[in-house]
Amino acid sequence: MKKAIHYINQFFGQIGGEDKADFEPEIREGAVGPGLLLNNLLSPEAEVSHTIICGDNFMGSNKEEAITRILNYLADKEFDVFIAGPAFMAGRYGVACGEICKAVKGRFNVPVITSMYVENPGVEMFRKEIYIFPGGNGAVTMRIDVPKMATFAKKILSGETISSAENEGYLPRSIRLEAFKEDAVSGADRAVNMLLKKINGEEFKTEMPMPVIDRVPIATPVKDLSQATIALVNSGGIVPLGNPDRIQSASATKWGKYNITDLDRLQAGEWETIHAGFDPSAANSDPNCIVPLDALKSFENEGKIGRVHEYVYSTVGTGTTQAEASRMGAEIAQQLREANVSAVILTST
Amino acid sequence: MANLVSIAKTVGSNRIVPTISIPYPLGDPNTPKEEQWKLRKHRVEVALDALAQNIEEATIFEVKI
Known part of the structure; x- marks a missing residue:
């Protein structure tokens, strides 16, 4: 059976709330909290073999140390996929999921998956490097968000080809995937069709969406x-x-x-x-x-x-x-x- | 002034001065009052100087304490 390792914060790890946010990283055998649902959904192809629990403030304030310790915990474990969260709208948790997924991917070269609300700052920071599924903005959507990650994890573990963000449901990683259109209409025809729709004031869907950059102009310095x-x-x-x-x-x-x-x-x-x-x-x-x-x-x-x-x-x-x-x-x-x-x-x- | 400087940068802050934690950005209650004061005064001064400095891109300013 394939093995998944799951990362969660102190709250979902049932350690405690904000007063326990400095909780130092720890590894446990088996699934904890939302990992139980994940484990059920991965079965029978895979199981959650271990759970990492780390306080959000510990990860936020001691990032290097937290990551080093967690990577050391994982060094002697065999696992096929690493899953973090879901983090919903929790900013520190979302960033922590992104940080640890990126580090685990870099060190062990296993697929990494997480989930969070689209406005979570972790999305903008990590979506280009890891698979992030769009989740709800609170834990009420746990039963929607965890299955998305589990389904995708099973697809990866079975060796199936992973297609575009749009088809798979993860947030776009700004990677252009070369592929043949199934309807086999040539690019020239599609472009002209789009142009005609635009001229006629109809809705059309671009094949090359431009990123929206929301930068804040730099304020001029205080003179005196x-x-x-x-x-x-x-x-x-x-x-x-x-x-x-x-x-x-x-x-x-x-x-x-x-x-x-x-x-x-x-x-x-x-x-x-x-x-x-x-x-x-x-x-x-x-x-x-x-x-x-x-x-x-x-x-x-x-x-x-x-x-x-x-x-x-x-x-x-x-x-x-x-x-x-x-x-x-x-x-x-x-x-x-x-x-x-x-x-x-x-x-x- | 923020502890999670990478988030501050992501959301578009241009002049960023690091603080020491989320619950107590400018004074660790586990240290003596004088030490907290020195740290707070230093970092606020870095912030003031940052406001008076011309920058070309989002900048994280260095703190000494």
């Missing part, structure tokens, strides 16, 4: 810091105690602005984080570790900068869609422009 007004913005959910604007702890659609004119630092007990994506104890005992008001104020007092802007802007960046994040960013930027703020330090968590 000593005259500049610097604002603090954060996606770490730092708000006055009690969260007066009721900003959501995850999948935020709201942001808040809070007056800090008379403050030299954010006091514990007066400010807190409402971010549900990490252990809040450090930020609650010293909110300046996310919003560095104390440091920025000291640069104001030293004359390095002109002044600190009178409001701090906060939202929560976990499970937040790119569409909502873009809208909130534009709204905050508009206010900062109207207030003649010169530049912004944005801390993300």
Whole structure:
């Protein structure tokens, strides 16, 4: 029977939530959590022989070490395919799945497969190098996302030829596959047909889609810091105690602005984080570790900068869609422009 | 200022200053307060200098502490 090794994070590995996100990588025999479903679906052709569990923060903050340790665990194992996730909309988990799949593929040259929501940052980072199946944005789609990976894994293991992203369902890897069209209409005919459809205002489907590049223009540098007004913005959910604007702890659609004119630092007990994506104890005992008001104020007092802007802007960046994040960013930027703020330090968590 | 600099770059940030972790970007609670302060002040200064620097492409600025 062929063997699959499965990678999951501390949450799906049933170690714990955010408080266990520093969990160091570990290998276990057999399937764990979503691996049980994967194992059933792979059967009888293959089985999940081992599971790697690693905390998302451990992978995020100690990437080299995490990868080295995991590759060492795998060095003496025989396996035919490596499967990670699904990671859904969880950004750190998605990136971790991408990192480990890429490393395993590079070292052992076995097929690697993962699954995540299309907006997961891991997609843009890794889709060209590994098979990523588009998944749902939450664990409710587990029973849809795992079968997609399992079906594809079985196809690879059986030695079948893998065809295009469109046919197989994985996200395009920007690799052009040379193939004969089944309907045998020549390229010239197809091109003219497309042109005619375009002229007639009908829908047509290009055979050569262009990548959409969403770059942000680089802001011009601040000319004179000593005259500049610097604002603090954060996606770490730092708000006055009690969260007066009721900003959501995850999948935020709201942001808040809070007056800090008379403050030299954010006091514990007066400010807190409402971010549900990490252990809040450090930020609650010293909110300046996310919003560095104390440091920025000291640069104001030293004359390095002109002044600190009178409001701090906060939202929560976990499970937040790119569409909502873009809208909130534009709204905050508009206010900062109207207030003649010169530049912004944005801390993300 | 971000811990996961590769994500920051992917989503289009142009001036990136690394922080030390996700739950406490600018001050490890397991270290003395003075050390946290030094680290935070240094990295915020790197960020300020980054804002005043001309760049041609997305740049990850170097931190010393």
